[in-house]
Amino acid sequence: MRVIFIGDVMGEIGQQMLTTYLPKLKSKYRPQLTVVNGENIARGKGITRALYKLILQAGADVVTMGNHTFDKDEIFDFIDSEPKLIRPANYPAKTTPGRGFTTIKVNQTTVGVINLQGRVFLDNIDDPFAKIDTILAELQAKCQVILLDFHAETTSEKLAMGWYTDGRLSAVLGTHTHVQTNDARILPEGTAYLTDAGMTGPYNEILGMRRDRVIERFRTNLPTRFETPTSGPGQLNGCYLEIDEQTGHAKQIKLISITPDRPLMD
Template structure:
């Protein structure tokens, strides 16, 4: 099973990078499943119905989210009917709309896509490790492969989740911190791991936000309104991996980056 994952799409530049390069990446890698994190696509925070559709039209099969899932009020109008949209599964089940996982069938292979959110240095919700146990147990007889987007702040929490799930899921890919890490590997029991896939959005800014505003915040420690630029050079980050449909384990993991310093190569 060939899979592409695209890291946090941010703002209008991220939208342009996604619609421009995802079709080219799909032509190059020929993935059978494409997953895109879309929690920042609406001006850096949240998602709207038109932007959810834009991600699908660009070529995604599943859209994962994160801590900004509910930042746009509009999401409450469509999240329950958006069957390809997955918000963090460890939001309180009794009070949170939407779904924490989805199943995708490709030919005769069923892939479970789970979204979880960390609790360290981020708005705490339910225990992601307990929820991971619950969902893996629930899905293991229904799925040939399980993919986890773990949206978390710290490397240690992401590593802990990967080692905890090693051998039980095919891949644990981190999102949220917006800088692609150089630690892609396949763990001993067969789980592909990357601390952060990186972001898709502005290139000459700071984590997708206007760099002058961020610098001002650090220099003055006064309230500053962060903004996502609408023009300028962009970047797209993500990874490609190959999963063994019979064993449910990973065989290959390859991060990729597209930006002015690393142009796309056919």
């Protein structure tokens, strides 16, 4: 099975990069499944119904989220009715709308896509390691391929999740830190791993925010309003996967990075 995963789409430039380049990537790689993280698409924080539809129209099959899932009030109007939109599964189940994982049929293969959030330097929500065990107890019986978007801050927590689930998940793909890491690999038991898929958004800024505002914050240590620029060069980051549908083990993981310095090649 061929899969494309796209890292956090950030603001208007991220929207432009996604709608411009995802169709080209799909033509190049011919994925059978495409997953996009959309938690930053609405000016850097959250998602709206219109932008959710934009991601699907660009070619996504599943949209994952993260710690900014509920930053736009509008999401409460549609998250429960959209099975292709998932938020971190370790939000408290009794009080949180939406779903933390979904399944999708790809030809004769059932694929599970899970979203979890780390706890180090983020909200102290439910234990993601205990939650993945609970979810896998349900999904392993019916899914041949299972992917995880692990939205977490620290490299160590992401690595721990990768090693903890090696052989039980087809891929553990990190999001949230917005800088693509160069550690794509297949772990010994067959799980593809990437600490962070990177960001899809502004290229000449800092983590998707205007660099002058971020620099001002560091120089003065005073409250500064961060803003996502609406124009300028962009980047698209993610990865391409090939997965054995019989074993659920990854066969290949390859970084995707499209920037002004690294244009998309045929």
